[in-house]
Amino acid sequence: MTLREAAIDLDTPAPVRSRQHAVTLGRVALAALLLLAWKLSAEMAGPLYFADPIKVVQRIVVDTLSGSLLRDTYVTLRLSAIGFALGCGLGIVLPFLLRRLPRLTAAVEPYIMASVGIPKYALVPLFILWFGIDDAPKLWLVGLLVFYVVFIAVFAGIRSVDRGLIDMARVAGAGEAAIAREVIWNSLLPFFFAALKIALPRAVSAAIIGEFLVGNEGLGYLIEHSRQNLDTVGVFAGIVVATALVLAINALLVTVDRRVNAWRPTDRHMQV
Amino acid sequence: MEEPLLEIRGLAKRFAKRSRREPAPWVIQDLTFSVSEGEFLTIIGPSGAGKTTLLNIIAQIDVASGGEVRFQSQCAPIDDPKALQPGLACRIGYVTQDDHLLPWRTTLQNVLFPLTVQGRLNAETRTRAEMLIRTAGLGGFENHYPHELSGGMRKRAALIRTLVYNPPVILMDEPFGALDAQTRTQLQEDLLRLWNLGKKTIIFVTHDIAEAIALGDRTLVLSRQPSRIAGKHAITIPRPRDVRGIMTHPEFGALYQRIRAQLQ
Numbered sequence A: 001m002t003l004r005e006a007a008i009d010l011d012t013p014a015p016v017r018s019r020q021h022a023v024t025l026g027r028v029a030l031a032a033l034l035l036l037a038w039k040l041s042a043e044m045a046g047p048l049y050f051a052d053p054i055k056v057v058q059r060i061v062v063d064t065l066s067g068s069l070l071r072d073t074y075v076t077l078r079l080s081a082i083g084f085a086l087g088c089g090l091g092i093v094l095p096f097l098l099r100r101l102p103r104l105t106a107a108v109e110p111y112i113m114a115s116v117g118i119p120k121y122a123l124v125p126l127f128i129l130w131f132g133i134d135d136a137p138k139l140w141l142v143g144l145l146v147f148y149v150v151f152i153a154v155f156a157g158i159r160s161v162d163r164g165l166i167d168m169a170r171v172a173g174a175g176e177a178a179i180a181r182e183v184i185w186n187s188l189l190p191f192f193f194a195a196l197k198i199a200l201p202r203a204v205s206a207a208i209i210g211e212f213l214v215g216n217e218g219l220g221y222l223i224e225h226s227r228q229n230l231d232t233v234g235v236f237a238g239i240v241v242a243t244a245l246v247l248a249i250n251a252l253l254v255t256v257d258r259r260v261n262a263w264r265p266t267d268r269h270m271q272v
Numbered sequence B: 001m002e003e004p005l006l007e008i009r010g011l012a013k014r015f016a017k018r019s020r021r022e023p024a025p026w027v028i029q030d031l032t033f034s035v036s037e038g039e040f041l042t043i044i045g046p047s048g049a050g051k052t053t054l055l056n057i058i059a060q061i062d063v064a065s066g067g068e069v070r071f072q073s074q075c076a077p078i079d080d081p082k083a084l085q086p087g088l089a090c091r092i093g094y095v096t097q098d099d100h101l102l103p104w105r106t107t108l109q110n111v112l113f114p115l116t117v118q119g120r121l122n123a124e125t126r127t128r129a130e131m132l133i134r135t136a137g138l139g140g141f142e143n144h145y146p147h148e149l150s151g152g153m154r155k156r157a158a159l160i161r162t163l164v165y166n167p168p169v170i171l172m173d174e175p176f177g178a179l180d181a182q183t184r185t186q187l188q189e190d191l192l193r194l195w196n197l198g199k200k201t202i203i204f205v206t207h208d209i210a211e212a213i214a215l216g217d218r219t220l221v222l223s224r225q226p227s228r229i230a231g232k233h234a235i236t237i238p239r240p241r242d243v244r245g246i247m248t249h250p251e252f253g254a255l256y257q258r259i260r261a262q263l264q
Helices: A002-012 A014-045 A054-067 A066-097 A101-117 A121-129 A136-159 A162-169 A176-213 A219-228 A232-260 B051-058 B107-116 B123-135 B151-163 B182-196 B211-216 B252-263
Strands: B006-014 B026-035 B041-044 B066-071 B091-094 B169-173 B201-206 B220-223 B231-233
Touching: A014 A054, A014 B026, A054 A066, A054 B091, A054 B201, A066 A101, A066 A176, A066 A219, A066 A232, A101 A136, A121 A136, A121 A176, A136 A176, A136 B252, A162 B091, A162 B201, A176 A219, A176 B091, A176 B107, A176 B151, A219 A232, B006 B051, B026 B051, B041 B211, B051 B066, B051 B169, B051 B201, B091 B151, B107 B151, B123 B151, B151 B169, B151 B182, B201 B211, B211 B252, B220 B252, B231 B252
Parallel strands: B041 B201, B041 B220, B091 B169, B169 B201
Antiparallel strands: B006 B026, B006 B066, B220 B231
């Protein structure tokens, strides 16, 4: 505990602290209850339908030690990361370009918005047809799903920038590049982080679904391959690791968000 | 006679139509005045008289619909927003009604913003910025974000952000409007002191008659929309002026009455 935290702790009145303890206790109890429910469900439904949590943990440990689980996690993570980078990059750059071309924006906007409605997963067979069975179709799926979330958020963010701030910056001698980087980018950061909270988990999900359909490695392949072999424990292990992966990414995002948006007065303590 | 620094002749402005049936009303019509170098001009008018629009046109963040706007004999574009040159290459500074501080920058970073984007941030300008911050009573608040400052402090920060890059002309749009009387008087005194140091040309818009008299060399009274000049008054109260005691000056009462009569 740092000195500052200690000081805050001293300021916090006793009833509030006991309430905080109660919340923590409740959380732990709820986790125990869920694990118990899982265990009981496994006993009742039988090992084919519901894997025993202890066996799942054992499997995760064994596969981690053998290195195969790490390899699968790495493959999925790599796929998600590259697809995310491509989709996110385009999702940021395109609205900034469109900002400079208001007439083109007005012309293409209805088409872009309509294309949001296309179910992206339904396009995977086409991606396989067009791009083969390597990483390419999976990257398209991940990239596209991330792109739309980021694009819409950044697009809306750019529109919501306070005109007065832009005028002020222009009068103060800022060029278009400086305005984009300083005023617009910082103004839309809250929008961008809200988009990331949706896009990052979605990138991992999309990578896993891509692996269900194409290829022979990754967490998605692990889950689907286990299912085909009636290895329910393997399916559960894959799901648990995928969930842990998404939670870890979210935790990282919350930390980055808090540092980058430290200036914001309102939702300094907000977490999603 | 010397050529005025800023000359406005027959200025007219209306905004784009909002509905098809009725044409947009004129916000400004046939407005003519000039400002000479080093002058402190106050402009007073009822709310909705197009005062902010007038400043926006002078600062070239908005475009005039007709007439002529000349700054240092250089004409501003008419009805062509793309040809606008906001701030006229940093020759005109603008302290807007809202402070428009960048919320993600600290006080010091906000003040340094114009220098940064103009590529003029060096040891000398930084020292000057820090000096200005202290002069304006913001010492100790350099690393605070705008939302952590009081209203008066934010106004000061916005004013300093303009002063820091030393534009020869400064436009001010009711900068002290939303403040309590005590803070406002303090800021008026500070402004006069700063103006005396550099003898800049200032165009100061207000709706407060006493403020217009206390600060200006000359006051223009604008009429209701569409705004025209309703009156011009030279303010001969000698400087340095006592802002707090301005009401007791013998010339104040008659001037106040004349301006108020024209404001109707």
